[in-house]
Amino acid sequence: ACSSKLVLSQVHPMWQEPLAIPGGDRQSPIDIVVRKSVFDPQLKPLKVQYDPRTCQQIWNNGYSFLVEYDDTTDKSTLKGGPLEDQFRLCQFHFHWGENNTWGSEHSIDRRLYPAELHLVHWNSDKYSLFEEAVIEENGLAVIAVFLKIGKRHEGLQKLVDALPAVRHKDSVVEFTKFDPACLLPENIDDYWTYAGSLTTPPLTEAVTWIVMKRHIEVSHDQLAVFRSLLFTSAEEQLQRSMVNNFRVQQVLKGRTVRSSFT
Numbered sequence: 001a002c003s004s005k006l007v008l009s010q011v012h013p014m015w016q017e018p019l020a021i022p023g024g025d026r027q028s029p030i031d032i033v034v035r036k037s038v039f040d041p042q043l044k045p046l047k048v049q050y051d052p053r054t055c056q057q058i059w060n061n062g063y064s065f066l067v068e069y070d071d072t073t074d075k076s077t078l079k080g081g082p083l084e085d086q087f088r089l090c091q092f093h094f095h096w097g098e099n100n101t102w103g104s105e106h107s108i109d110r111r112l113y114p115a116e117l118h119l120v121h122w123n124s125d126k127y128s129l130f131e132e133a134v135i136e137e138n139g140l141a142v143i144a145v146f147l148k149i150g151k152r153h154e155g156l157q158k159l160v161d162a163l164p165a166v167r168h169k170d171s172v173v174e175f176t177k178f179d180p181a182c183l184l185p186e187n188i189d190d191y192w193t194y195a196g197s198l199t200t201p202p203l204t205e206a207v208t209w210i211v212m213k214r215h216i217e218v219s220h221d222q223l224a225v226f227r228s229l230l231f232t233s234a235e236e237q238l239q240r241s242m243v244n245n246f247r248v249q250q251v252l253k254g255r256t257v258r259s260s261f262t
């Protein structure tokens with residue numbers, strides 16, 4: 001899967017900013033100013049085809065928990081929208097806050113959400129491994145979906161029930177037959193898209209971001225289980241709750257955010 005144990009020489013705790021990126025002119029996340037976004041009638045509908053059988057495991061990597069998919073074949077794919085090529089799903093994860101006031105990485109006209117889902121895909125038309133794609137400017141495509149507190153999300157509950165097994169950093173648990181399409185809003189045709197970066201190290205400027213206009217709802221109790229995870233491994237004396245695992249927002253530097261809707 002795409003988050004294989006890549007050893008990063010310079011992995012800094014992501015929120016001890018600033019990790020100055022040489023020439024960083026397309027960093028993420030950003031605030032999306034709706035009135036400044038530009039409708040692009042040439043943006044196509046997104047084509048999402050996920051196969052639940054490619055779901056493999058959940059891993060606490062010390063930033064978030066990743067639900068990882070087998071990305072050795074084109075079974076779970078994303079194309080269309082702003083994308084020229086076909087992209088393979090490799091993992092999804094979330095970012096969230098210590099309370100329901102903040103937690104998302106992106107915002108819409110400064111409005112933050114309590115959490116944000118990222119479905120991470122890499123360009124399998126141009127590259128043969130995630131590790132190759134992660135350093136190329138057209139290498140990755142991430143779908144972002146905002147989470148709002150409301151009714152319980154039935155599809156999410158299977159994932160919530162598995163989280164205690166990955167409480168500590170570097171823990172892994174088998175997790176299969178999960179269809180990530182259940183985490184998408186009904187309408188995925190309305191989105192914003194812009195050229196950006198990973199929001200955790202290595203912060204590479206490889207991501208075509210696709211930010212959904214529609215949010216999904218999860219219950220307060222479901223999000224509380226996210227906050228029961230730990231940044232720290234079982235051996236460490238001082239345990240730190242995994243909360244506020246979002247990056248500070250970055251400057252737009254002249255980029256245009258396009259919308260698929262008017």
Ligand SMILES: COc1ccc2c(ccc[n+]2C(=O)c2ccc(S(N)(=O)=O)cc2)c1
Nearest residue numbers: 006008118120134142197198199200201202
């Ligand atoms: C080259 O070494 C790497 C490469 C990628 C790593 C990573 C460590 C964590 C996450 N990743 C990721 O793949 C990653 C990081 C951030 C995001 S995000 N939040 O969707 O921008 C998606 C994926 C290390």
Ligand SMILES: [Zn+2]
Nearest residue numbers: 093095118199
């Ligand atoms: Zn993310």
